[in-house]
Each structure stands twice: as structure tokens, then as C-alpha cells.
Amino acid sequence: MTRISNSRRRFLMNSAALCLGLGSLSKALSQTRAEKMSDRILVVLELSGGNDGLNTIVPYGDDAYYKARPRLGIREKQLLRMDDYFGMNPGLRGLHRLWEEGQVAVIHGCGYERPSYSHFNSIAYWRTGVPHQGDEYGWMGRLADSLSSEYKPNFLVNIDTSQSLAVNSKVHTPVVFSDPEKFQRYTLAPQKMVSESARAETFQNASHEYLSRIADGAKEASALFQEAWRNYKTEVDYGIFPVNLDKISAFIASGLPTRLYYTSFPNNSFDTHVSQVPVHQRLLSYVSDAIYGFVKDLERTGNSDRVTLLVFSEFGRRVPENDILGTDHGTANNMMLIGSGVKGGHYGKLPSLTELNELDNLLFTTDFRRVYATAIEEWMGVSSSGVLKGSFEKFPIFDSPAEV
Secondary structure, three states: OOOOOHHHHHHHHHHHHHHHHHHHHHHHHHHHHHHHHOOOEEEEEEEOOOOOHHHOEEOOOOHHHHHHOOOOOOOHHHOEEOOOOOEEOOOOHHHHHHHHOOOEEEEEEEEOOOOOOOHHHHHHHHHHOOOOOOOOOOHHHHHHHHHOOOOOOOOEEEEOOOOOHHHOOOOOOOEEEOEOOOOEEEOOOEEEOOOOOOOOOOOOOHHHHHHHHHHHHHHHHHHHHHHHHHHOOOOOOOOOOOOOHHHHHHHHHOOOOOOEEEEEEOOOOOOOOOOHHHHHHHHHHHHHHHHHHHHHHHHHHOOHHHEEEEEEOOOOEOOOOOOOOOOOEOOOEEEEEEOOOEOOEEEOOOOOOOOOOOOOOOOOOEEHHHHHHHHHHHHOOOOOHHHHOOOOOOOOOEOOOOOO
């Protein structure tokens, strides 16, 4: 029989203990990672009106751009240089700083088959995530249902003057308001989100009970969101128009359980048919300052690794400029994913600026649902096929993709 020395025995015992320790450590790290994944937040910013992607992320390296836009084309020396081919609109200084930090992923050529040039139709396709099919629920609402099959208060928030189709959900009643102080949204007249009447002790029917539950939820939510907003103090500059991102930062910092936020730039502002250059640059500066402030505020409060921002518009603009120094409704556009968890850079392929459709519009190269699918699976950690009613290839955009 082979004898084992005491030193050898101690070595084996220590090795076994080390292996057990490493196994426990690995398990603990996996559990910690899973907990972090379950704490992630997705914020969506809609640039309503059809933002001109070609004058946002400018392909200055392509002569066809200047041939199509002899007056509206932004010259290289005015641009915020990204690389040897692309530059950012001069209004995007804050966003350009984030680009240089590696926190901005630009996805080119985003669109869908048989594009609509109608604001109403196209935005409905983007909000539902099912072009040409129609759906009573939005893609963010279906995502909320996938994240939690049981109703959770304040899980889904839409900060706007009216509820977006994007947040319609079968399970979750979205919290919708534009002013947290008054907790109301505006239609033709201010519409209060909280009933003044006392809760009924008995219910007339199931619908009465359902509406009473919504009213109770709204009362509870109003107190939470008002307190979070009133108590929030920051020295971060969001510019002159924060696009509600300052409110979202306040709610995240307060520890609210919201996983999904949706907001938009109001009044179809990016519908730049006339005298586009100065108007567009000013609009982009508002968005850029707000996004930069949002990201830096998240860093300040220690929440930057939890949040990703998705930016989109319902369509781009026509390639050639029009006769009144603007651009008309177009098709393919760029989208952006922004945050500390993003691997910054270019994704997808810029469509040809010379091989256009019959209306002088770009032929899309990236189905916009690929970007949705990337955010849903790689960031939020749930399957995208049920949310988007189909399977779409993902982009390798995130440093630490979730496991689905």
C-alpha cells in the first residue's frame, strides 16, 4: 500500500478545498451576474417626425451625398469627425463625446419592407414592432409581459402627453404622465391620472373592480413618482430641453422598480421639410445635451451599468434635398444604442446613396427589429421571438450580453 506523507496529504486537502472554494465562488459570481441582469433597465427615446439620419450621422466620405444635397450637405470641416467616412452633425457635441468614450453604437440602414411614408402608419409599425400587421399591444408592452407574466406596479412607465401604442400591454398597466408634480397628461385639457373619489367598498362588476385597481395603482404611483422627483437634486447639465431624461434619471436613482421607460421628442418636431439646416442642428443639440446629461447623471448615481438608451425615429428623409431647403419623408435611417454596457462603433451597412427606389429613397439594409431583438435578448435577457413575433439576428453590441 502506498503511504501518503503528511505534507502530501495537506496539499491534497488544500487543493480539494480550493476547488470547492472556486466552485462556490463561480456559483456566487454567476448568481451575482444573474441578479445584475434582472436589474437592467431599457429606456427608449423616440425622435418624432422622421429625423434626417443622413444629416445626423453624415457620410462625408461619399461624394454622392454632396451631389444629392449641394446646399444641405454639411461640409467635412463643420462635422464632428467619427472616422475617415462618417462625421456627426455639429449639433451633437455631447453625443460625440460619448462616442469618443465608446458608449455609442450606431446601427445603419434601419427600416422594413414596403415602407410607409405616412407618419401615422410608420410610427405604428415601429411602436408595435410588427409592420403591416397591426397589433393592439406595443413591443414594449409585450416585452414587459415577457419580463414578468404577473402584474407589477410601476414596472412600465411612459412619460409623455398621451400614452404611446408602444407601451400597450396585456398584463401591465403602464404609468403615463408628463408632469410628475401634477401627475397628469394633457389632451385637449389636463387629464388627471388619479381619481379624487374614494375607493369603492363593493364592486358593481369585474370592469368596475379592474378600474378601481387602476385608480388605486395610480394613487400609489403618484406619491412615489412625485416624491422621487421632488427629492432629486443634481448638478449635471441636461441642456435647455431634457426630453424627460432628467425625470427618468431621478426615478432610477430613487430605486423605483421600473424596468422599461418610454418617452419622445414632442410635436413631430423632426419633420424638417423647410429650411432644415438651422432647425435640425438646434433640435439635435437639444437631444444631444439631454442624452449626455442623462449618461453622466447615471454615472454620478452609480446606475450607468444598469441602463441602456435606445434612440430611433419612424423613418429617415429622402436622399435629395427639396426646392425649399428641406428634405421630404424617406425610408431607412440610423438607430442608436447608448450606455456604458455598449461596445461603441458602427453596425449594419449604410445603404447606397445612388441605388435608390422609385422615389429617390434609400433601400434599407437592416430590419429595425434586429435592433429591438438585440436590446431585448442581449440586454434585457428574454427571448425576442414572442415579443417581435419572429426571429431576428442580433448584433454583438453589448460587452456583457445576457443569457436567454
